[in-house]
Amino acid sequence: MNTPEIRSPAAFDPERVRGITIDLDDTLWPIWPTIERAERVLAAWLAEHAPAAAALAGSAAALREVRNHIQATRPDLHHDLSALRRESIRLVLERAGDDPALAEPAxxxxxxxxxxVELFEDALPALEWLAERYPVVALSNGNADVHRVGxxxxxxxxxxxxxxxxxxPDARIFHAGAQAAGAEPQHILHVGDDIHLDGVGGLLAGLxxxxxxxxxxxWPADxxxxxxxxxxxxxLCRLLA
Structure with missing residues (x-):
């Protein structure tokens, strides 16, 4: 097992930690195997219920164009991956001549x-350990539901x-996470895998x-x-113990 590394300039202070905010995708489980499997299940459903849309969605170029169109025309959905996915399905159905109402069940x-999801081996025992000692708040840009995940x-x-x-990395969501945990931002430890979204974002928010x-x-030198x-x-749990 690798030895955890303490990084400066600001030395880690476990005594300051009153709560934990934690990312989900690629921190507790690998996300892309999950998404790829979900997309295969969706493709099979479309093949049965909307074969023309299934054929269109099977074209990588067509699907990429649909996603680019939705992102360009619906900037209001930028932070809602569920809505982006739903509207992409709806547009594929419309372009294929299938019933767009099928977007919801699809x-x-x-x-x-x-x-x-398939958890990393360390995720569940670590979550159990952390939750016994701190208020733990999930902080995610994705659309996983911690209750449906189990x-x-x-x-x-x-x-x-x-x-x-x-x-x-908007500081407001980190501060809201701190509030949900019942502590000031400087007393929160944010845990995540993404250098920019979790790392730099959390640091700039004061966590x-x-x-x-x-x-x-x-880690980027800049x-x-x-x-x-x-x-x-x-x-991480060993460093907090």
Whole structure:
């Protein structure tokens, strides 16, 4: 097991920690295997219920154009991955000549499968340990539902960009997470994998930050370093013990 690394300039102070905010995708589970599986399930559903749309969605170029169109014409949905996915499905159905009302049940098929995640081995024991000691708040730009995933009992609250209106790295969602945990930002430890969204965002919002670096990536030389770099969540627990 790799030794966790304490990063400066601001040394980690475990005595200051009164609550935890934590990212979900790629911190508690790998996201892309989940999304790829959900997309296969969606494709199979469309093949049965809307074959013309299934054929159109099977074209990488056509699907890319649909997604680009939705992102360009619906900037109001930028922080709502569920709505972006639903409207992309609806546009594919319309362009294929299928019933656009099928977008709702099609999305639900995708969304249900998207909640079937496979946790990293360390995630559940670490969450159990953390939740026994701190209020833990999920802070995500994605659309995972901690209750549908089966982890709701470990969280005091869960904030998503979709519900809150802005996502990481905006300081407002970090401060809302701190408020949900019942502590000031300087007493929160934010835990996440993304250098920009979790790391730099959390630092600029005034939180202590633990960067979960499972794949030994380098931290950018031009970015302020996190307080901690850990290879997994159990190493984080050991530093908090």
């Amino acid at each position: 999305f639900e098929v995708f969304f249900a499968e998207r909640q079937r 982890l709701g009992r470990h969280f005091k609250a869960a904030l998503s960009a979709r519900e809150f209106g802005v996502g990481k 202590q930050v633990a960067w979960v670096n499972r794949h030994d990536h380098p 970015a302020p370093p996190p307080h901690l770099t850990v290879p997994d969540l159990l190493n």
